[in-house]
Amino acid sequence: MEQRIALREGLASGRLLRFPGAFTPLTARLIEDRGFDGVYISGAVLAAERGLPDIGLTTLTEVADRGRDISSVTNLPTFIDADTGFGEPMNVARTILSLEAAGVAGCHLEDQVNPKRCGHLDGKSVVEPAEMVRRVRAAASARTDPNFVIGARTDARSIEGLDAAIERAKAYVDAGADLIFPEALETVQEFETFRAAVGVPVLANMTEFGKSELFRASELADAGVSIVIYPVTLLRIAMGAIERGLDLIADDGTQAKLVPDMQTRARLYELLKYAEYSRFDADIFNFDIPQEHS
Ligand SMILES: C[C@](O)(C(=O)O)[C@H](CC(=O)O)C(=O)O
Numbered sequence: 001m002e003q004r005i006a007l008r009e010g011l012a013s014g015r016l017l018r019f020p021g022a023f024t025p026l027t028a029r030l031i032e033d034r035g036f037d038g039v040y041i042s043g044a045v046l047a048a049e050r051g052l053p054d055i056g057l058t059t060l061t062e063v064a065d066r067g068r069d070i071s072s073v074t075n076l077p078t079f080i081d082a083d084t085g086f087g088e089p090m091n092v093a094r095t096i097l098s099l100e101a102a103g104v105a106g107c108h109l110e111d112q113v114n115p116k117r118c119g120h121l122d123g124k125s126v127v128e129p130a131e132m133v134r135r136v137r138a139a140a141s142a143r144t145d146p147n148f149v150i151g152a153r154t155d156a157r158s159i160e161g162l163d164a165a166i167e168r169a170k171a172y173v174d175a176g177a178d179l180i181f182p183e184a185l186e187t188v189q190e191f192e193t194f195r196a197a198v199g200v201p202v203l204a205n206m207t208e209f210g211k212s213e214l215f216r217a218s219e220l221a222d223a224g225v226s227i228v229i230y231p232v233t234l235l236r237i238a239m240g241a242i243e244r245g246l247d248l249i250a251d252d253g254t255q256a257k258l259v260p261d262m263q264t265r266a267r268l269y270e271l272l273k274y275a276e277y278s279r280f281d282a283d284i285f286n287f288d289i290p291q292e293h294s
C-alpha cells in the first residue's frame with residue numbers, strides 16, 4: 001500500500017525516479033541501500049536466469065512469485081514487467097490481481113503479439129490498437145487497489161513510426177493506463193515529444209546494446225521523463241564479472257586475485273540484517289519459560 005502511494009507521489013513529483021532492475025531479492029536490498037527510488041523486475045532477466053530467451057516462455061506464476069520474493073525484502077516500490085499480460089483480456093485481469101497480491105506497486109503490459117520478443121530486437125510485431133485497448137481496460141477494471149500503477153508499453157515506434165506510436169499511447173491512456181512506456185525510442189527529443197503528447201508520466205528504458213542510446217538521467221529529466229529503468233544492467237555487470245572470474249580461477253588455480261573485487265562477508269551480512277536476526281534469536285531464548293509442575 002505505502003509503496004504504491006510512494007510510487008504515485010514520485011511519478012507526480014516532477015522528479016526523475018530511477019529504478020535499477022534487481023535480478024535477485026538480495027540485489028533489491030543493495031538498490032535500496034544505495035538510495036534509488038525503486039526496483040524494476042524485468043521479464044528478460046527472469047527468463048535469462050532460467051536459461052531461457054525472452055520470448056514469452058515464462059508464466060504468470062513465475063513472474064508473480066518473483067514479484068513477491070523481491071517486494072517482500074525491500075521498502076522501495078517495485079515495478080514489474082507483465083509482458084503481454086499472459087493471455088486474453090480475461091487473463092490480463094487475473095494477472096493484475098496476482099501482481100497486486102504479490103505486493104508489487106505496479107506493472108507494465110505491452111502491445112506485442114504473442115510470442116513477444118525483446119523490444120530492442122527487429123522482427124517484432126504489435127497487435128491492433130483495439131486489442132491492446134482491451135488489455136488495458138481489463139487491467140484497469142480488475143485492479144482492487146486504485147493506487148496500483150498500470151503502465152502501457154507500446155512497441156510500435158520501430159514498426160509503425162513515432163506518430164503511430166503516440167496515437168496508440170493516447171488510446172491506451174484513454175483506456176486507463178497511468179503511465180506510458182514507449183519502447184525503443186531513438187532520441188531524447190522523441191521522449192520529449194511523447195511526454196508532451198500523452199499527458200501522463202513516461203518511462204524510459206535504458207537497456208544496453210539496444211536501440212536507444214544510454215541517455216543520462218539529467219537529459220531524461222529535462223525531456224520530462226518521470227521514471228527510468230536499467231532493466232538488465234545489474235545482471236550484465238554480474239555476468240561479466242563471473243565470466244572473467246571463472247577464467248581467472250581456471251588460469252591461476254586460485255581465486256585470490258579476485259578477492260579485492262568481492263563483496264565482503266561483513267557487507268553481505270549487513271545487507272542480510274544478520275545482527276537483527278541474532279538479537280531476535282537471543283531475545284527469544286531469554287524468555288523465562290514457565291516450568292511445568294506435575
Ligand atoms: C525491459 C524489458 O522488457 C525487460 O524484460 O527487462 C527488455 C529489456 C531487454 O531485453 O534489454 C526489453 O524488451 O526492452
Ligand SMILES: [Mg+2]
Pocket residue numbers: 042043044054081083
Ligand atoms: Mg520484458
